[in-house]
Amino acid sequence: MYVCVLSFSTGVAQVVDTARWDLNRISSWMLTQIQYPEDAYKYHTAGIEQLCLSVAWDGRVFVSSRFSTLNPAFEREIERVVRRAPRCNTPLLDIEDANKYMWIDFYEFLPEEKRREVERISLYMPPRFASEGQVLRPFNGRENFMEWICARMSASGVVTEDTLSIEYTVNEKGCVCDVEVAGGDAVMVGKVKQIMEESPRWRPAKTVDKRDIAVTWHDCLIARSRGAKGEKSVYIPYLKDVYANTHTSPSDVEKVILNPEIPPVYQGERSFLGDLATPFKDLLQQKKINEDYSVAGSFVIEKNGKASNIHFDSLPDFEGLNADSILRTSIGCMDWVAAHQGGIPVRTKYSFAFVGHKKSVRVLVEPDYKVYGKHFIHLQADPAKMPYGYILNNGDIYAYPFTTFGMFDYRSYYKGLFYYHQMQGKGNLSDKYLQQVYRRYVR
Known part of the structure; x- marks a missing residue:
């Protein structure tokens, strides 16, 4: 329902949206906002991406856990739209109301004249990775990999802390390739790149029709060196705002x-x-x-x-x-x-x-x-x-x-x-x- 409100100070009619926003409506709204990213064409694949939306106590919408996409361009586009999402204004009656699973098929957003240039990927299981002592689960491969990298980095005795930008591909054979690292000093960048190129083999991404496919990801790694020389680095997860619950507290302490x-x-x-x-x-x-x-x-x-x-x-x-x-x-x-x-x-x-x-x-x-x-x-x-x-x-x-x-x-x-x-x-x-x-x- 839309209500037309007259602004007497300007004499201009304004349209105010008074409809109720819940996660069902917000997920539908997101599908009207998604655009096919220009920088996604170079990867030549597009398909179904999955995510789980959540809503905080104050109505802010965020992504409840890190999702996996075929390439970083799709991930950035989803993050852009989630950041612009309206706030939920419907009461949450149960935990069901606070979470919403959804699909985004990026192939559907391709212009017709471009579809022959891009391979359509069906629903797929993301690559999976776990080293010794880590738990192998469907959606924690990226976090496990970043933690594995940190475990192989040693402190230099000099206090430093850099946030590294890392892009890499897990190919059809489960090998890490096309590694790009930036953001830190040359020694640290070179060390991280070397560690990544020596990665154990992953379980590659697999589509529902049993095809192994390549996936490219972009991650950020907080590289900290604060201990004595030779000590192992401590893994610090890097969390974007779009994946974080709100940090504010309610004024009503009994809520x-x-x-x-x-x-x-x-x-x-x-x-x-x-x-x-x-x-x-x-x-x-x-x-x-x-x-x-x-x-x-x-x-x-x-x-x-x-x-x-x-x-x-x-x-x-x-x-x-x-x-x-x-x-x-x-x-x-x-x-x-x-x-x-x-x-x-x-x-x-x-x-x-x-x-x-x-x-x-x-x-x-x-x-x-x-x-x-x-x-x-x-x-x-x-x-x-x-x-x-x-x-x-x-x-x-x-x-x-x-x-x-x-x-x-x-x-x-x-x-x-x-x-x-x-x-x-x-x-x-x-x-x-x-x-x-x-x-x-x-x-």
Whole structure:
């Protein structure tokens, strides 16, 4: 809806946009703003790029985690548009409202007369890299590589700190080539370039049609030399503003922040779900209850690290067992390090869910919408037990991981990976599970 407002001081009519902006509308707006970059033509490839938008407590939109593009020109164009995005002005009711996965197909933005000169790339898995002691995940290859470079740089005994500009290609064979380094003194630039050219082999980028492709990236590396001669350099992540949550704090100290700058940290020996679900399942075994059930709910983590406003959306109703009281008591006894926003502790909402199944019986289960949102409905099944059907709320039946047309659902798989990466491995999915899916259907 648009409202025409008359300016009496100038006599000029102004148009003011009073519509509600949420991440769905902002992602659509972004697609109207994207332009094909002139400096992208030299790479001769264009295709689908993925990212996950997030919204801070004050409505500012940012990219929740570093994304990968076919070349630096596409990355810069996405960053340009995100920086210009309108602020969200709709209330955030759940964590689902604070995150939005989207695709941008740059090939669609090519002028018709240029399309014959550019190869179209389908959805692809970015190159992956992990050295000894690092975790290999789909979207952390760039960070692992920068950390690996720093681990091989030694301090000179002279206090220096430079931000180096690095561009490199991971080719179809997983080799690092076409390295360009700038921004520091000649000795440091030469050393970094030498280290990069000696890089271990990566797992190359792979498209959904099983083709290995080359990807070019531009990164910044903070090279610090402050220790005694021979000491190893310390890795300092370089974070652009477009990837950072807002650093301001709310004036309302009682406000519940759904997407805080620093999330809360559970203080138990195991994971939160492990400490909540395992004793409950053990109790059911003691009482010889062997039925399907689901538990879903949320609570507020207060500034003192305790839970309040505990609410359950789904609970089992077993005779002789008060699930509400048992789980509510367990949650109330748990300790957290409070979330922080702008340097101060804040209240935040935490959603959770877990399920239990009758032993030796394969069932159709309703997917869980409460942990990661509806974007995870295609990643609930166990890939070791195919086929696995489940029913959506609207009654549609799916057999994961295939679409109703019998094709592997790459969009849901990649969307799930993005949200899993965003949640930093917390929740009811495991890295082992996603690796199983990757080995069986993607690789």
